[in-house]
Amino acid sequence: MHFDTLALRATHQPDPITGVVVPPIHLSTTYARNEANELPGPYIYTRPNNPTREALEKTLAMLEGGAVGMAFGSGQAATMTLFQALSPGDHVLLSTDAYYGTPALLEQVFHPWGLTYTRVDMRDLEAVRASIHENTRVLWCETPSNPMLDIADLRSISQLAHDAGAICVCDNTWATPVLQRPIELGCDVVMHSTTKYLSGHSDVLGGALIFKEEAEFTQRVRLLQGLSGAVPSPFDCWLVSRGIKTLGVRVRAQSDTAQRIAEFLTNHLAVESVHYPGLENHPQRSIIQQQMKGPGAMLSVQVKGGADEALRFIGKLTLFTRATSLGGVESLIEHRATAEGPNSITPKNLLRISVGLEHADDLLADLAQALD
Template sequence: MHFDTLALRATHQSDPTTGAVVPPIFLSTTFARDEANELPANYIYTRPNNPTREALEKALAILEGGVTAMAFGSGQAAAMTLFQALRPGDHVLLSADAYYGTPALLEQVFHPWGLTYTRVDMSDLDAVQASLHENTRVVWCETPSNPMLSITDLLLVSQLAHEVGAICVCDNTWATPVLQRPLDFNCDVVMHSTTKYISGHSDVLGGALIFKRDNEFTQRVRLLQGLSGAVPSPFDCWLVSRGIKTLGIRVRAQSLTAQAVADFLDGHPAVEKVHYPGLSNHPDRELIQQQMNGPGAMLSVQVKGDAPKALQFIGRLKLFTRATSLGGVESLIEHRASVEGPTSVTPKNLLRLSIGLEHAEDLIADLAQALA
C-alpha cells in the first residue's frame, strides 16, 4: 500500500456512535465504571491511557512498521523516558552530530544519575565498533543528522549494536517515515519529534517512540510513560493525527523545493558549502539511495565569512522566517551555533534551512538577493 493511502487509513476512524467522519477528541481525564464497578473499556485515567492518544499511537506504529508506539508531550520527553528505562552504570553510544538537546539530556540529567555516554562519528564504522562496550545498552543514531546532514548506515550500525546486546535507536524526525523507515533496517526503536513534519503546522508540541518488538524493555518504557505523565493532551494528539493525513504530500513537495534550493546554493560564489543529501556530489550518495526514498526538505549552508557575515545574510531575507524548529509549511532559517549556545561545535558560518511550501522560484529569488 502506498504511503499516502496508509496514512489516511491509519488516521481515519469514523465515530461508531454518530458516524462522524472526523474522529472526536476525548478530553475526559477520567472514565466511569458500570454498576458492577467494572470499566466498560480499557480506560481508567487519561495519564496512562486515552482513546485519542491511543489512536495516534496506533497510526504511528503503522507508518513506521512497528508493533507498538508511545506518544509523548515532546521529543525530549520521549528521549528522556527511553533513557530513564536504562540503569545506572549503563552506557549509551551517541552520534557526534545530533540534535543538541539529546547530549544535553545525557550530560546534565543522566550522567550525574549514573549513565555514561560516548559521542562518535556514526559514519565511521570502525570508530563505532571501537566505542562499544560490554555495558553499552543503547546506540542512538540520527540520520540525516542535525545540523550537518551526515548519513548513518542503519543496517550496519544496528548490526554492531546487536553484537554487544544493545538496541539501536534512530531519531527519524528529519526523514519521516515518508522517506525512511529505520525499523526496516533492523533498528529497534524509532524516535520522532512529532512537533516537526508529522504534525507539520508549527502549532503543536509532541514526541513519539515506535518499537519493533513489544518486549520487557518496551513495557518498562510504557510503565515510565504512565508513571511520569510525560504525555500529550488529547487535543495535541488529535492535531498530530490530523497532520499525518497530509504528511506524504507535504514532505514530497517540500523535498522537491529543497532540491532546487540546494542546487542553486551549491557552487554559488558567496557559499562555502552546502549540506544536503540530494546533491550529486554527496559522499554517501549510494547509501542515501539505498536507505532513503528522497533527500528531504532540510539543508544547511555555510556562507563564506564568519558568524556576523552569516547573520547579515539572513537579516536581508524576506520570505524566510528567522526562527527555531522545522518541518512546518513555512520556510525557516536560523544561525544554528547561536541557538546551541557557547558549547556548540557547529561551524559559526552555518545556517540551517527548513524548506516549506512556498514556490521554489520565490525562495531562490529571495536567497539570491540576500547573497548579492
C-alpha cells in the same frame, strides 16, 4: 500500499456509533464506573491511557512498520523516557553530530544519575565498533544528522548493536517515514519529534517512540510513560493525527523545492559549502540511495565570511522566517550556533534551513537578493 494511502487509512477511524468520518477528541480525564463499581472499558484515567492518544499511537506504529507506538509531550520527553528505562551503569553510544538536546540530557541529567555515554562519528563503522563497551545498551543514531546532514548506515549500525546485545535507536524526525523506515533497516526503536513534520504546522508540541516489537524494554518504557505523565494532551494528539494525513504530500513538495535551493546555493560564489543529501557530491551518496526514498527538505549552508556575513545574509531575507524548529509549512532559517548556545560545536557560519511550501521560484529569488 503506498505511503499516502497508508497515512490516510491509519488516521481514518470512523466512530462505530455516530459514523463520524473525523475521529473525535476525547478530552475527559476520568471515566465513570457502573453501579457495580466496574469500568465499562479499558480506561480509568487519561495519564496511563486515552482513546485519542491510543489512536495516534496505533497510527505511528503503522507508519513506521512497528509493533508498538507511544506518544509523548515532546521529543525530549520521548528521549528522556527511553534513557530512564535504562539502569545506572549502562552505556549509551551517541552520534557526534546530533540534536544538541540529546547529549545535553545525557550530560546534565543522566550522567549524574549513573548513565555513561560516548559520542562517536556514526559514519565511521570501525570507530563505532571500537566504542562499544560491555555495558553498552543503546546505539543512538540520527540520520540525516542535525545540523550537518551526515548519513549513518542504519543496517550496519543495527547489526553492530545486535552483535553486542544492544538496541539501535534512530531519530527519524528529519527523514520521516515518507523517506526512511529505520525498522525495516534493522533498528529496534524509532524516535520522532512530532512537533516537526508529522504535525507539520508549527502549532503543537509532541514526541513519539515506535518499537519494533513488544519486548520487556518496551513494557518498561510504557510503564514510565504512564507513571511520569510525560504524555501529550488529547487535543495535541488530534492535531498530530490531522497533520499526518498530508505528510506525504508535504514532504515530497518540500523536498523538491529543497533540491532546487541546494543546487542554487552550491553554485553561488558567496557560499562556502552546502550540506544536503540530494547533492551528488554528498560523501554518503551510496548509503542515501540504499536507505532513503528522497533527500528531504532540510539543508544547511555555510556562508563565506564567517558568522558576521551569515547573520547579515539572513537579516536581508524576507520570505524565510528567522526562527528555531523545522518541518512546518513555512520556510525557516536560523543561525544554528546561536540557537545551540555557547557550547555549540556547529560552524559559526552555518545556517540551517527548513524549506516550506512557498513557491520555489519565490524562495530562490529571496535567497538570491540576500546573497548579492
